[in-house]
Amino acid sequence: MLLDETPLFEPSLLQELDWSGNTASFSPPVSPSSPGEGLVLRPLCMADFNRGFFKVLSELTKTGDVTPELFTKKFEHMKTTGDYYVLVVEDTHLGQIVATATLITEHKFIHSCAKRGRVEEVVVSDFCRGKQLGKWLVSTLLLLGKKLNCYKITLECAPRNVAFYKKFGYTASDDSYMQCRFFD
Numbered sequence: 185m186l187l188d189e190t191p192l193f194e195p196s197l198l199q200e201l202d203w204s205g206n207t208a209s210f211s212p213p214v215s216p217s218s219p220g221e222g223l224v225l226r227p228l229c230m231a232d233f234n235r236g237f238f239k240v241l242s243e244l245t246k247t248g249d250v251t252p253e254l255f256t257k258k259f260e261h262m263k264t265t266g267d268y269y270v271l272v273v274e275d276t277h278l279g280q281i282v283a284t285a286t287l288i289t290e291h292k293f294i295h296s297c298a299k300r301g302r303v304e305e306v307v308v309s310d311f312c313r314g315k316q317l318g319k320w321l322v323s324t325l326l327l328l329g330k331k332l333n334c335y336k337i338t339l340e341c342a343p344r345n346v347a348f349y350k351k352f353g354y355t356a357s358d359d360s361y362m363q364c365r366f367f368d
């Protein structure tokens with residue numbers, strides 16, 4: 185099975201982000217032009233299946249047993265819809281994915297047929313935490329959501345992560361988060 189370097193979405197979208205709109209501060213400094221030795225932030229590509237993408241995801245939740253065939257099918261579906269922006273940080277020295285975060289755009293009739301953004305699956309490999317990578321990913325998704333004309337971006341997180349997301353201007357709402365769970 186060919187797991188190639190085709191990106192999930194157009195990489196130029198990331199290069200064109202307006203970082204003057206970024207509100208989070210980075211210490212030590214992290215920026216797209218100076219992300220840290222050997223680190224690259226880019227769209228997910230199929231070959232990341234063999235670079236430990238699922239290992240990183242498994243630090244967040246159960247990933248299940250995903251074969252290359254299943255992954256490819258899902259990747260192609262996501263690419264076709266054009267609404268999935270899965271970012272990865274690759275440590276090019278290790279040839280491994282060390283962090284990931286996703287923005288999904290949801291289409292609405294309300295708000296003049298607007299789009300809403302959802303941030304999902306933000307996770308940094310245990311050994312890379314505390315190096316500003318989480319902040320870099322979440323800031324990038326916020327700017328990307330703005331660029332894609334989302335009228336708002338939402339996320340759900342555990343209480344222990346609320347302080348992390350407040351750094352970017354996310355506020356907790358009084359709305360109840362409800363779900364019907366069909367399986368884990």
Ligand SMILES: CC(=O)SCCNC(=O)CCNC(=O)[C@H](O)C(C)(C)COP(=O)(O)OP(=O)(O)OC[C@H]1O[C@@H](n2cnc3c(N)ncnc32)[C@H](O)[C@@H]1OP(=O)(O)O
Pocket residue numbers: 209211243244303304305306307308309312313314315316317318319320339340341342344345346347348351
């Ligand atoms: C929508 C969702 O996906 S929610 C799921 C979130 N993911 C998880 O819970 C998976 C396990 N956790 C992780 O992967 C990471 O700890 C993350 C993604 C929460 C943070 O990533 P990191 O790369 O470690 O954080 P980073 O180094 O960018 O830290 C940024 C700042 O937030 C702070 N911070 C990090 N984690 C937390 C937290 N859980 N709560 C409060 N502050 C935090 C850091 O101290 C740092 O502070 P600074 O602004 O003074 O520098």
